[in-house]
Amino acid sequence: MSQPANARGFDFFSAGELPAPALPADEVVAIVRERWGLDVGLEPLGSQQDQNFLARTSTAEAPGERGAPVGVVKITNPAFTADELDAQDHAASRIAKAAPQLRIATTSRADDGTPRSVVAATSEGPLAIRLLDYLPGGTLNGPAYLSPAVVSRMGEVAAHASLALAEFEHPGLDRVLQWDLRYADRVVDLLAHLHPDPAKRAQVTDAAASAWADLQAVAADLPMQAVHLDLTDDNVVCTTERGIRLPDGMIDFGDVTRSWAVAELAITISSVLHHAGAEPVSVLPAVRAFHAMRPLSAAEVRALWPLVVLRGAVLVVSGEQQVQIDGGANAYAAEGVEREWRIFEQAVSIPSVVMTHVFAAALGVDPAAGGRVAPAKPARTETPGLAAGGRVAPAKPARIETSPRITLDPAIDLTRATRLDVSITSGDVDAGAWLDADLDERLAHAALDAGAPLAWLERSTPRLTASRTHAPDSAATVPNGIDVWFAAATRVSTTDADTRLVVEAADGMTILDGTVPARTRARIRLEAPDAPQHVPHLVRPEVAPGWLAVTEDPAVAIGLHDEGLDTALRAYSTTGDDAADLIARRDRSFADVQEHYYDAPPRIERGWREHLVGTDGRVYLDMVNNVTPLGHGHPGLAAAVAKQLRTLNTNSRFNYGAVVEFSERLAALAPDPLDTVFLVNSGSEATDLAIRVAMAATGRRDVVSLLEAYHGWTYASDAVSTSIADNPNALATRPDWVHPVDAPNPFRGVHRGEEARRYGPEAAARIRELAASGRPPAAFISESFAGNAGGIPLPDGYLADVYAAVREASGLAISDEVQAGYGRLGEWFWGFEQQGVVPDVIAVAKAAGNGYPLGAVITTREIAARYRAGGYFFSSTGGSPASSVAGLTVLDAFRDEGLQRNAADTGAYLKGRLEALAERHPLIGIVHGLGLYLGVEFVRDRATLEPATEETTAICDRLLELGVIMQPTGDHKNVLKVKPPLVVTRESADFFVEMLDRVLTEGW
Known part of the structure; x- marks a missing residue:
């Protein structure tokens, strides 16, 4: 059992009950006016043992508004001495000086520099009252989800406090607090009987006894120092930038004392455990961040989780005590009972010895080094x-x-x-x-x-x-x-x-x-x-x-x-190590412009239908992979391509059957008069070739394209791509032969709603202007649905207007069907069918090979012949036996597995569920698209349509944690790219919507 020293200051074990002050607000207002000359209004703030108010100016700038914050009035429990309050002020000032990047709530000062701190005569006797600086931004209080970035920043804040207070000495630190985990065993023993539930009471006492025993093995090796001791989610202040909050300050120094240094971190991470989705391993980002700044010893690593268990036990019994002391009047304490029980439940959900080894593996620390333990047995030479x-x-x-x-x-x-x-x-x-x-x-x-x-x-x-x-x-x-x-x-x-x-x-x-x-x-x-x-x-x-x-x-x-x-x-397991190591290797050998999804992506090595599987066996729902309409790991496709590879794979200049059969079937899917096929190996090559065909057929070089569009990475396809999401410099680097017109976006474009009908005539007028100026376009190119913008349909009649204008100028109409084509829209096989038009040239890829390198350009025999006059065309893998067999197998699967019908049915079901979600979550501005070509656009304000860019990225990160692969798209990166494999089921659609609902409800 721990034994408190003869403390100069407060001694919890001698003080008995500790009811919080409960001064009437008007009495406090009068004291603030009399002592500091401030006329304020007060709003009560929660506290376990003190009394806090947010003070605002008594006058507001506009009717109905509240006054500006002045500071926090803190009425300290009378059990605490003047030395203790002075130690708190000095600790705050010390951290503020050592870590200027943090905001610290120090005692406010008057114009003459004197601190606003008094001992006032009140209706409850003499009470110390201080006005603390107000730090805007709010805390992490509440049950909302905390992202790994937030948890990591909490660890950094705790490390800053630990480093700043390491050498701090003050007589006011000589106190015995119930929150000081050096006395956790005695606190639990003293207060456990107050818990009304015998079963929970036994669980708390048993867990505390076990954790205390674990702690005693290393207690003598734990360094001591001054600690804040309450850097919890309630006392870490955040700055919100572009929709994302990150801790950058601290408040409430009321528990400053001298204790085990590692207790600072233990108390911080324990406060994470009650938040939505939190579990023991959720604290790892904070532990890593703390260790990176202030390294933990082996003894501290071993002590950390037993301290978390003890913190949970102390919170549970102390919360019940405070509720009984205050007779239910302390709403803060009463509301905390459930929260504190969840912290305890999570703390005991994994044994301390297991969590210790989890920490050790994450930090690269040998938990047996130092302390009172036997030497460790050498481990295998595997990366933790x-x-x-x-x-x-x-x-x-x-x-x-x-x-x-x-x-x-x-x-x-x-x-x-x-x-x-x-x-x-x-x-x-x-x-x-x-x-x-x-x-x-x-x-x-x-x-x-x-x-x-x-x-x-x-x-x-x-x-x-x-x-x-x-x-x-x-x-x-x-x-x-x-x-x-x-x-x-x-x-x-x-x-x-x-x-x-x-x-x-x-x-x-x-x-x-x-x-x-x-x-x-x-x-x-x-x-x-x-x-x-x-x-x-x-x-x-x-x-x-x-x-x-x-x-x-x-x-x-x-x-x-x-x-x-x-x-x-x-041979396999020692080549890659874990996902992070693989990313490090990728960064050393792979051009970094070839980005990867997520900052810390899992390692994916298997797929099946609409699912992807990580090396740890974690299964993710793939809601973004429109490259594989048949889904991942399709056995029929794998078998057909494997057989062909065993038999023959060469180029299309040889005479074999597969290339002919695939070309025939693909041409048959196109409307008359499109009957001639070029086979290529990618979407970029398809759009590039489509542009070159148009230039050759017309003898011109000017091309009209849409803003916010993406068509590929080759020279010509990139030239007509204007999406700044893929190239931030796109608009400034277009060659002079490319003429972009406004994106026909009825949601956030220059013409919205009913006014979107103006886009078509305006684009047609621009084409006529070019022709009149002596630069008639060779082609107009567009996606039939605005893919990169989020699957946005073109306004009715848009393509009819534009195709008519470009044909008047003897140019060609190119439809980029790389994303929208091949049945993804459900009702139509080609996207342009939704507009009731027929283009002169179709470019298609992605779905055609289900991820195997295959694309195509479909046009008329006459147009193709004009291109032939300029020389030969050849693509090494486009039209190879293997790619042709892949294309045939995909078409067979579309027919036999009803993929286009599933796109229509499941797509309509999914869109309906997403639209219902938008009715409850104002962050959703609109749900775009048709079939399984959808986009969920997030906005911070439905009136201004301010894009929720950072929120969208954070939402995708949270969805990954919940087992859903999703990515942002659009020039503002604020649209969810909902384009799953066409085999996706209603069950999968439901899971996606439920997880998105959970994220929007719990936070990201």
């Missing part, structure tokens, strides 16, 4: 974290000195054992086989039937068969042990005294004598003595390094393999 497609490497364990052995009775010829593989790289999980709940069993029984004496699944390799679709949280995919099927009944035992051998049936029930029935799955684990009483067989990847650190590999103990990985697995 998740290896690509292979094992999760544990943090360094701190226990077993010799490798344990497991005996099998009767003995088995282990050289004939079969290691099963259901990782994301295994061929056995192809074609969605991983969704079959019986796949493990079928593979094992097939191995036994083939003569293997045992089949087994290894430890630490994420199992795709354990994952799940449409899940806002990652699944438990990482095994702490192995799964074994024996051909004959086999007894599993060990004589090793340092580990616990656990043999379980598939349902988790322990097989007491260790005898596993024949052909039955058994789960075998080796658990260290310091492992928690219950070790899950499968755990989530985020916490796997912690759990693996308290277990050993039974396969090694049996003799199935040594400490290293099997050769086949080693």
Whole structure:
């Protein structure tokens, strides 16, 4: 038990009950006027043991408005001494000086420089009253979601305070607070009886006792210093820039004292745990940020999570005490009871020893270094974290000195054992086989039937068969042990005294004598003595390094393999390490202009239909990948292309059937008189060739295009691309032969709503002006739907007006169908059909090959012949046997799998749900599009249409956490690009909408 010293200041254990002051607001107003000459109005603010008001000027600039903030009036609990208040003021000033980038709430000063601090005679006796600086921006108070960036900044703020106060000494620090975790055991012991729920009371006391015992192992090695001790979400102040709030200040120095330095961080991260979506690993950004500025010792790493548990326990019992003391009058304390219980629940949801190893792996710290622990056993030379497609490497364990052995009775010829593989790289999980709940069993029984004496699944390799679709949280995919099927009944035992051998049936029930029935799955684990009483067989990847650190590999103990990985697995798992390492390698070798989605992207190595799978087995719903209408991993396409690659793959100058058949079928899909096909390898090449065909056919070089449009990366396709989302300098760098006209955007363009009908005639007039000036255009090029702008339909009649004008000038009309074509709109196969027109040239790609390099230009025989007069055309992969077979297979799948009909039906359903969402969330300005070519546009104000750019990026990041792949589009990057594979189901549409609703409700 901790024992408080004879404190000079407040001593919680001697003070007894500590009711907060409750002065009437008008009395406080009078004191402020009398002592400081300020005429203010007061708004009550929450406090556990003090009384706080926000003071505003008594006059407002306009009727109905509140006055400007003057400061925060703090009425300190009379139990605290003048020395303690002085220490608080000095601590605030010290941090303000050491960290000028932070805003610090120091005591306000009058014009003559004197602090606004008095001890006033009040109706409750003498009370210390101060006016503290008001810091605008608000705190993180409330249940809203906190992003990793916000949590990281909280860790930085705590580190700044810790560094600034490291050498601070003051007699006012000599106090004993109930919030000082050095006395947490006594606080819980003293107050636990006040909790009205016996079951919860027992849970709190048991957890606190266990955490206190863990803490005592390192307590003597924890450095002491002055600490703020209350840098929680309530006391961290934020600045909001362009819709995103980030902590940059601190308030409320009422708990400044001398304590364990690491308690500063423990209290900060504990306050994260009650927020929406928060769980223990959510605090990692703060821990990393704190450690980067103020490194944690091994002892502090070991103490950190026990301190979080103790903080949660203290909050629970203290909250119940305060509610009873104040008789329900303290709304702040009463509202906090549920919040404090959630903090405690999250703190105890993962054992401290596991979280310690999670921290150690994240920080690269050996938790056994220093402190009162045995030397660590050397860990395998694996990078802590998740290896690509292979094992999760544990943090360094701190226990077993010799490798344990497991005996099998009767003995088995282990050289004939079969290691099963259901990782994301295994061929056995192809074609969605991983969704079959019986796949493990079928593979094992097939191995036994083939003569293997045992089949087994290894430890630490994420199992795709354990994952799940449409899940806002990652699944438990990482095994702490192995799964074994024996051909004959086999007894599993060990004589090793340092580990616990656990043999379980598939349902988790322990097989007491260790005898596993024949052909039955058994789960075998080796658990260290310091492992928690219950070790899950499968755990989530985020916490796997912690759990693996308290277990050993039974396969090694049996003799199935040594400490290293099997050769086949080693070749893959040691080449990539985790997602962050792979990004670092990419940045060193890959031109950085080739961007990647997300700042910290997961490593994706498998896809199936509308799902993508990370190397940890996390399954994401892909709502953005319009390159693959058939979905990912389509078995028919894979088989057809593989067969063709085994047979022949050359270029289109040779005579073979696939190129002819594909060209015929593609031409048949185009309206008359379009009957001639050029095959290319990409959308950029298709639009480039379409422009060159038009120039050759007309003998001209001028082209009219739309603003906000994107057509590709080749010279010609980039020249007519004007989207500043892809090229910030697009408008300033167009060649003189490109003539952009206004984007026909009826939502935020120059003409809106009904006025959008003016776009067509105005564009036609511009074309006629060019012709009259002696520069008649070779072509007008546009997407049939404004893809980069967010899937915005053109105004009715737009293309009819413009096509008529360009043809009057003997130019050609080019429809870029790279994104909108191929049935994505549902009702129409080609986007231009929605406008009731027929272009002279069609450019298509993306969907044509389902991601295989294939594109096409479709035009008339006459126009194609004019291009022929200028020379030969050739594309190495466009029209190759493999790409032609890919194109044919895609067309077959469209026909056989009803993809265009699904685009219409599921697209209409999805748009309806998104529009319903817009009725409840004002951030949604409009839902654009048709079929499965949709865009959700976010605005900060529906009247001004100010783009919510930063919010859109943050929303996409939060959706990724919840299992949805989504990206922004549009010149303002404020539109969700909703263009999923055309196989997307209503179930997937519902999951996307539900997750978007959750983000818009909880925050981002």
